[in-house]
Amino acid sequence: MEHLKLATMWLAGCSGCHMSFLDLDEFLIDLAGMIDIVYTPLIDAKVFPGRVDVTLLEGAVANQDHLEFVKMVRARTSILVSFGDCALTGNVTAMRNPLGGAEVVLRRSYIDSGDAGAQFPSSPGVLPQLLDRVVPIHHVVPVDVYIPGCPPPASRIRAVLEQLIGQHPAQLAGTDLKFG
Amino acid sequence: MAAVKTLSIDGRLINARGDQTILEAAKEAGIAIPTLCHLEGVSDVGACRMCLVEVGDPPRLMPACTTQVFEEMKVQTSTERLRNFRRMIVELLFAERNHVCAVCVANGNCELQNLAERVGMDHVRFDYLYPKLPVDISHERFGIDHNRCILCTRCVRVCDQIEGAHTWDVAHRGVNARVITDMHQPWGTSPTCTSCGKCMQACPTGAIFAQGSTVGEMERNRSMLTFLINAREKKQWNI
């Protein structure tokens, strides 16, 4: 049986969800026998493959790079999973939204709180532009599965993966829906 | 004394006093109807619409907390459309203000969070509004974070009806509505607040909190309120 092709990535996130993924502990060994991990920041992959079965995306969409990446991933993935509260709701990364647009936030961080030589960080082509609003992934592209939690406990991640590997629709219920 | 009525809830025949609400009758029969703005011991306002049930045929949607039972009333508490609507109400609340469970003092002890689980909300299908809302920690013991407030007005009713101070009320309209202290002033400057903490006990979310508690530490002692009410109304001084 062909292995499920799994990709993961974090956008505007703390990578805590990925740490929780690693908390799968011994199950990771079983997992390795059931899936092919084709892209993840954990293994220095450089190119996102042309076709992926399941992508776990952690973090919210906060800058231009994230926006483009998310759209590219959506086009190449069968099942897109919003992984963790930042991806689902914006969470902490979206707490800058009420303050105003990108400029307000950059000014507060780099000018008002800056020392000598305070200036907006700028490196076109290298440093992506901040979006005026941080948004959850499903506000940009359609998402298929949602895993709440900050971070989602490993057991919850395992439950979803097992369902997806078994080609069942991933359904979480009860306390597995707890945010935070 | 109101006469006893027989009614059916979810197909079960139950008895209730004629002056009881559907919510009270259901609770006595062990049938759980979700609520948010209802607080045992203070008046009901029918504001959150979570407790809407279907009554009669063709079914009318009525709030269980304010609707009195009548003889041969037929009530359905959990039809598909009711479950749909309840989920939408919770989603609307999450989208309306900034509810960040991960960093909230009430994380794990929050009625809104519990409701989200109960209605099966795994994500919010509405636009998040991200309003800019203040945090007031001028009071020496408590604070209010308006980002977490759902305008259930339980604090208003508790302070008015149980403490008798009426420090809290509501100002403005629609999404701009806000709970305010006295004449819309910082809580710490309120001349009417008695610092009794009942509003904090009554608050379903992490909006009104005790200073000094950090993420996930806000545990409430709702039994304190029930104790007071039992003491006053039924003259029972021990639980």
Place this chain on the structure above:
Amino acid sequence: MDLAELQEIGEKELAARKPIRIRVCTAAGCLSSGALDVQKRLEEAVERASLGATVEVCAVGCMRLCCEGPLVQLDPESSLYERVSSDQAPSIVAGLNGGAVTARRCDPGRPFFARQKSIVLENCGAIEPERIESYIAAGGYRALYEVVREMNPAEVIDAVTRSGLRGRRGAGYPTGLKWGMVAKNQGPHKYVVCNADEGDPGAFMDRSVLESDPHRVLEGMAIAAYAVGADLGYIYVRGEYPVAIRRLETGIRQARRLGLLGTQIFESPFNFRVDLRIGAGAFVCGEETALLASIEGGRGSPRPRPPYPAASGLWGNPTLINNVETFANIPVIIRNGPDWFAAIGTEKSKGTKVFALAGKIRNTGLVEVPMGTSLREIVEEIGGGAPEGGKIKAVQTGGPSGGCIPAAALDTPVDYESLVQLGSIMGSGGMIVMDETTNMVDVAKFFMEFCMDESCGKCIPCRAGTVQLHRLLARITQRKATADDLARLESLCQMVKLTSLCGLGQSAPNPVLSTLRYFRNEYLELLGDDAATPSSTM
């Protein structure tokens, strides 16, 4: 005050009338076009020409054709002049002696006037609203006398019931039935409340009645109070109607001075006093339970019903709450009898209805027609159709609670049931005409914005739901929405409609649902394919 004195006041008033009367409309519309100055110039011209013995200038109320104000009409020759400027005013006086009149003539026999049936508005434009003697001379307070001295409360309720009168706002609840409920309910005190918080954008029927014939409403309330056993009444007027407020205050004062309000009215045991309560800019206070909360001094938030105000209203007491136009029908029902009233209109909708015609229509103003008149007759024959040969596309009735009726359905007779079947409501009587240049999605968005701004904030579906509905509509009009968004819009509309606590939220989705029903293609044209939206299985 007894009948003889009442009649004497009327006779004296008529006797004092000069042979020639120049009536100037001083309702809000004409006032803002300079009617007071026109009146002053007319009076000066009469004095200069020494015609004071035979000519008088009277400030009257609404003459209906608001778009052509200031309006001036002469008695007995009935010449009517429109858009009268201060400079043209003296020429009208000159015209009495054969001089040239520079003011523009308006045909008083044109369809706009001829096709109307004035019952509620019968005195508007004819009597002076700031003089109770003028109202009495027109037969005013005669019905109150008859009720208080010659009928018992049950007979009054029976008359109102037999007339078939239905509440002239909201859902058109049978008025006699409501009065009967309040009469039968027990309470330490009973109240009569007049809802004059006319809040629908584009509606000015109540304003006109209050400015032009305030005593009619007072008389109607007094008759109601007698019938249900109340002795205290409140008129809740929106603060944005200063002229109406002033004229009501004057009217109440004058009525009390003559003993027509207060204690032992017409020397009977019946007491009734009326107080004004002024609104402060909240549309939601037009909802009856929110209005009552406001009168009680609280926040204008609605309460769940049941219990209904007829059982538990002001301070928990049985309260009769009716609208201005409903009360304005009462004196004439008593005077001419319920059978006369029931002969007008359709089988289920009796009497007339006052509409405020506005929008893309030639003749903007007040229109009163019998129930059952077709929409086509109202907008095309009376209203004159769309200006500059445009084509009527839709007619919006019921304000932000109502719906848009497409041009294809214009032959529908106007009554409560037929409008509901078309997906709209009679509502207040605001009637806004739209032509081919109107975008229906914009219309829906406008009304949703209004509801969003006016939501009181108590219940979640309305407070949070109208914001989301407005955002969805804005996205659609900006061409940033997809088919998923449209599905979400429809689903949320149903939810807000069914779960909101009061009529504001329950009817906020109506303009959206109505325009989706008849003008769905206008929504579909604005949708795009970009999958840049939240996925949904709503």
